[in-house]
Every structure is written in structure tokens, then in C-alpha cells.
Amino acid sequence: MIRQTxxxxxxxxxxxxxxxxxxxxxxxxxxxSLVVGQGELFGIIGPDGAGKTSLFRILTTLLLADSxxxxxxxxxxxxxxxxxxxxxxxxxxxxxxxxxxxxxxxxNFFATIFNTTVKxxxxxxxxxxxQIEPFQHRRAGKLSGGMKQKLALxxxxxxxxxxxxxxxxxxxxxxVSRKEFWEMLKRLKQQxxxxxxxxxxxxxxxxxxxxxxxxxxxxxxxxxxxRVVSExxxxxxxxxxxxxxxxxxxxxxxxxxENAYPFGExxxxxxxxxxxxxxxxxxxxxxxxxxxxxxxxxxxxxDCFIALMKDE
Amino acid sequence: MEKIxxxxxxxxxxxxxxxxxxxxxxxxxxxxxxxxxxxxxxKTTAMRMLCGLSMPSSGxxxxxxxxxxxxxxxIKRSIGYMSQKFSLYDxxxxxxxxxxxxxxxxxxxxxxxxxxxxxLEQLHLEKEGDKLVGSLPLxxxxxxxxxxxxxxxxxxxxxxxxxxxxxxVTRREFWSMIYQASAAGITIxxxxxxxxxxxxxxxxxxxxxxxxxxxxxxxxxKQTYQAKSMDGVFLKLARKATRxxx
Numbered sequence: 077m078i079r080q081t082x083x084x085x086x087x088x089x090x091x092x093x094x095x096x097x098x099x100x101x102x103x104x105x106x107x108x109s110l111v112v113g114q115g116e117l118f119g120i121i122g123p124d125g126a127g128k129t130s131l132f133r134i135l136t137t138l139l140l141a142d143s144x145x146x147x148x149x150x151x152x153x154x155x156x157x158x159x160x161x162x163x164x165x166x167x168x169x170x171x172x173x174x175x176x177x178x179x180x181x182x183x184n185f186f187a188t189i190f191n192t193t194v195k196x197x198x199x200x201x202x203x204x205x206x207q208i209e210p211f212q213h214r215r216a217g218k219l220s221g222g223m224k225q226k227l228a229l230x231x232x233x234x235x236x237x238x239x240x241x242x243x244x245x246x247x248x249x250x251x252v253s254r255k256e257f258w259e260m261l262k263r264l265k266q267q268x269x270x271x272x273x274x275x276x277x278x279x280x281x282x283x284x285x286x287x288x289x290x291x292x293x294x295x296x297x298x299x300x301x302x303r304v305v306s307e308x309x310x311x312x313x314x315x316x317x318x319x320x321x322x323x324x325x326x327x328x329x330x331x332x333x334e335n336a337y338p339f340g341e342x343x344x345x346x347x348x349x350x351x352x353x354x355x356x357x358x359x360x361x362x363x364x365x366x367x368x369x370x371x372x373x374x375x376x377x378x379d380c381f382i383a384l385m386k387d388e
Numbered sequence: 389m390e391k392i393x394x395x396x397x398x399x400x401x402x403x404x405x406x407x408x409x410x411x412x413x414x415x416x417x418x419x420x421x422x423x424x425x426x427x428x429x430x431k432t433t434a435m436r437m438l439c440g441l442s443m444p445s446s447g448x449x450x451x452x453x454x455x456x457x458x459x460x461x462x463i464k465r466s467i468g469y470m471s472q473k474f475s476l477y478d479x480x481x482x483x484x485x486x487x488x489x490x491x492x493x494x495x496x497x498x499x500x501x502x503x504x505x506x507x508l509e510q511l512h513l514e515k516e517g518d519k520l521v522g523s524l525p526l527x528x529x530x531x532x533x534x535x536x537x538x539x540x541x542x543x544x545x546x547x548x549x550x551x552x553x554x555x556x557v558t559r560r561e562f563w564s565m566i567y568q569a570s571a572a573g574i575t576i577x578x579x580x581x582x583x584x585x586x587x588x589x590x591x592x593x594x595x596x597x598x599x600x601x602x603x604x605x606x607x608x609x610k611q612t613y614q615a616k617s618m619d620g621v622f623l624k625l626a627r628k629a630t631r632x633x634x
Binding site: 122123124125126220221222247248249250251252253255276277278291321337338339340341378381382385386 | 425426427428525526527549552553554555556557558560563564567571581582583584587588606607617618619622623626627629
């Protein structure tokens with residue numbers, strides 16, 4: 077099959093609403109709108125319950141929205157669901173391959189379903205598949221977590237999808253494997269595949285072209301990671317001392333403190349407008365006898381997410 | 389200082405595969421001990437031995453003063469456990485969950501009643517006591533699960549990735565509960581994939597291929613491995629791993 081290339085957006089979502097429950101009491105998606113361009117690596121960043129999976133399931137035509145519109149590659153998710161199913165790849169958060177088929181059988185199965193062959197598209201998955209090839213006769217259910225994930229990604233790619241949906245591919249994965257996974261995504265992006273990836277890890281936002289920060293069914297912000305950070309307007313200060321718990325209470329007590337919270341080895345203090353580090357420092361010296369290290373610092377995505385959650 | 393967990397050359401083999409290879413350490417009472425490692429490094433196997441759920445192949449260990457070979461039933465009574473995967477029953481109410489856990493640990497009715505009231509007050513969940521746990525937001529559930537894990541006042545609590553998928557504000561509230569428990573003398577043994585959380589621990593161990601490759605305070609580890617953050621320390625050590633990740 078030859079894919080017709082077009083210039084339209086890879087994904088368009090307009091005022092999507094999704095509720096669950098008999099009385100529609102659970103609001104999973106609350107009027108979501110977004111656009112993802114062709115070839116973009118787009119991150120949906122948010123904790124559990126933000127609505128990430130509901131959004132992916134609607135876009136992959138597995139779930140109907142209550143209202144609103146969505147299209148993938150120009151095809152409408154309700155009326156033209158069959159077209160979409162031919163051209164997207166979807167890797168759910170939960171391992172969904174056949175545990176009683178071998179590695180090679182799973183891959184062949186998915187290739188055949190999509191009317192293609194492993195051989196034809198092998199170039200796309202080579203880098204990933206060679207890592208699990210030594211175990212190609214092993215049943216998928218007997219693979220380790222990391223290998224299951226590589227097989228699932230291979231099966232998702234074997235029909236050369238134009239848009240790839242990856243639902244929390246790095247959840248519960250250690251820091252080293254997470255880095256490797258993102259390097260794989262970068263290579264896929266270079267092949268021209270549009271990638272939508274969801275994650276609860278805020279530090280992965282910086283690896284995306286653009287991100288949507290989601291919480292409780294709403295989008296808090298859509299922007300490039302750099303712009304999300306540059307829109308953080310308040311002065312931010314990092315502070316540490318020998319007694320971190322007491323320091324946090326002291327920092328919260330200052331009249332110029334908008335918010336203060338632990339941040340790795342430091343506490344971060346968001347200053348109110350018109351207040352700064354000098355004022356904070358003299359206040360802390362007055363109320364606490366412990367020496368404190370203070371330095372102005374740049375916010376990262378997690379600081380922005382906390383600030384946006386507070387605004388909601 | 390009182391040592392509440394000790395391990396000496398603790399080892400677990402499955403056939404010819406050594407999942408945990410001669411690990412040794414001692415944890416002080418009230419310490420927040422971070423137990424890090426890549427997937428497949430042997431963390432879960434080590435933790436299962438310390439919880440009295442799996443018999444070691446060799447080596448020694450004591451938990452809360454009890455021997456892990458002969459007194460594993462006493463260990464189970466002396467510890468609390470919480471993981472992201474298994475915590476509370478969604479189809480029981482908040483109070484029913486507490487009644488159930490208190491009952492399992494053999495607490496008296498009076499103890500359960502008083503403790504339930506004090507936890508609900510502490511978490512500001514007085515009005516939610518009769519609601520199904522399944523209907524609560526995830527953040528509340530995680531905080532409640534931690535309170536239930538230490539319901540029977542155990543000297544030690546094991547937390548297996550307790551904050552996975554939790555929003556950044558709740559994650560911090562959760563850690564402030566950990567600090568409170570630690571200040572009250574409860575020893576915290578915690579695994580996490582969030583490297584900023586490693587900074588909140590008093591000491592951190594990093595497992596690589598079944599061995600403890602490093603064990604120190606976060607500040608000392610960063611100095612030893614010339615890294616700016618714990619993320620850097622972890623990557624330097626975990627990249628040495630030769631066995632397949634799980």
C-alpha cells in the first residue's frame with residue numbers, strides 16, 4: 077500500500093468531552109482541544125486520572141466521546157474509523173500482545189493483520205527488534221518487562237503507521253531504560269512518523285517538540301517545553317540547610333512566599349511579585365538559627381505544573 | 389543508634405541465576421532508606437526476603453530483631469507494606485478498609501475505632517469515611533494507603549514505588565507524611581524511580597546485577613561519583629549492568 081501524503085495536521089481535537097458512569101458523574105475529558113502537526117513528537121504529560129488514556133482511546137477509535145470532534149490524518153474518528161485503524165499504531169499502557177505466541181509469531185501476526193510482511197518493513201524496527209531477536213522463539217508472556225515493551229513497540233510499528241500513539245510507555249521503567257526508550261522515539265521521529273506519547277514523568281517533557289500538560293481532564297497548557305518554562309513569571313529560589321524540614325516551615329512563613337515545596341536536595345520557593353531573595357534571606361536568618369544556602373534558580377516543567385495546578 | 393534491619397551476605401539463587409548476590413547493610417531506627425536499582429537488579433527479590441515472604445539461599449538478616457529464617461511470621465507482624473500496585477480495596481469503604489487491615493493484624497476493636505478516627509482527622513477525610521475507596525481521587529487513595537500500611541504501628545514500613553503516576557503536589561504531600569512517620573520513629577524502606585525522591589532519603593543504596601554497588605548519603609554519593617544530581621549517580625552505576633532488564 078502506498079500512503080497518500082497530505083499537508084493536513086496529524087491530529088485535530090476540538091472540544092472533546094468524555095464522561096463515565098450512569099449519571100455521567102465522572103468527567104474524564106473536560107472540553108479538550110489540541111492540534112498535532114505532521115512529524116511532531118507530542119507529549120501528553122500528567123498524573124494518573126488526568127484523562128490521557130481516554131484521549132488516546134478516542135483518537136484510536138476504541139472509545140466514543142460524549143461530544144466534540146476529533147480527526148487523525150484528516151479522517152474523522154467516528155465516521156471514518158476504519159481508515160484510521162489502518163494507519164495508526166497504538167501501544168496501550170497495559171501489555172496487550174498474545175502471551176502464548178512466541179516473539180516471532182506475535183510480530184508475524186500483527187504484520188499479517190495489516191496486510192503486510194515483517195520483511196517489508198523490517199528496516200523500521202531493526203534497531204529495536206535485534207535486541208529481542210535472540211529470544212524470538214520464546215513465548216511473549218515469558219519475556220522480561222523491558223523486552224515485552226520492545227516487542228510491543230515492534231508490533232505497533234510493523235505496518236509502518238503514520239501516527240503512533242504510545243500510552244505511558246515508560247511507566248514503572250527505570251531511569252536507564254527510560255533514556256534508551258526516548259532515544260528510540262527520536263529515531264522514529266526522524267523517519268517522519270508523528271508520535272503522541274503520554275507520561276506521568278515531568279522530566280520527559282523536555283524531550284518532546286511540544287507538550288500538553290493535563291490534570292483532571294483539562295489541559296493546563298500546550299506549548300514547547302521551552303515556552304512552558306519561560307511563561308513561569310515569578311522569581312524562583314532554591315534553598316537548603318542541614319535541617320530541611322524546619323527550613324520548609326520557615327520558608328512558608330515568609331510574607332513574600334507564594335509557594336514552597338521540596339525539590340530534590342533543595343526546597344523551591346516561588347516568590348510573590350515585589351519580593352525577592354534578599355528579603356527572604358533576612359527573614360530566614362531572623363527566625364532560624366541554622367545557616368541556609370540560597371540561590372536563584374530556573375524553573376523546570378515540574379515547577380510549572382505545580383504552579384498551574386495551584387491556579388486551577 | 390539501634391539497628392532495625394541488618395543483612396549480611398544475603399543471597400538468593402533461582403536455579404543457576406543469582407538474583408541477589410551477597411548484599412550487606414544495616415539500617416538505623418527511624419531512618420528513611422532509599423533502595424534503588426534498575427529493573428531486574430534484584431530489588432524486589434531482596435525486599436521479599438526482608439518481608440519474610442521468600443527464604444534466602446544463604447547469608448543472614450534480621451528485621452525488627454527477628455531472624456528471617458526462623459522468625460518470618462514475627463517479621464510479618466512487625467512491618468507495614470504498601471505498593472502502587474496493591475494497596476486498598478476499591479469496593480470497601482474507607483472505614484471498612486481500616487477495619488479489615490486492623491483485623492488482619494489482630495488489633496482490638498477499641499484500637500481500630502480510635503485509630504480510624506485519628507487517621508480520618510489527620511487526613512481531613514472525616515466526611516469520606518463511609519465512601520467507597522474506589523470513588524476517591526488517586527492522590528487521596530495513596531495517602532490513605534500509607535496510613536493503613538502503618539495502621540498497626542509497625543516499627544518498619546516497606547514502600548514499593550509508592551508514588552508512581554501521582555501528581556507532583558500529591559507526591560510531595562506523600563513525602564511529608566513519610567517524614568512525619570520517620571520523626572515518630574518508624575523506619576522507612578522505600579523504592580522509587582523518581583530520582584528527586586532519592587534526595588529525600590537519609591541514605592540510599594543502589595543495586596546493580598544483584599549486588600549493592602553503592603550505599604551512602606545522597607550528598608556523599610554525588611561527591612563520590614562526581615555527579616550533580618542523584619540521576620547522574622544512578623546512570624553512572626546502572627549503566628554498568630550487564631544482565632537483561634526486567
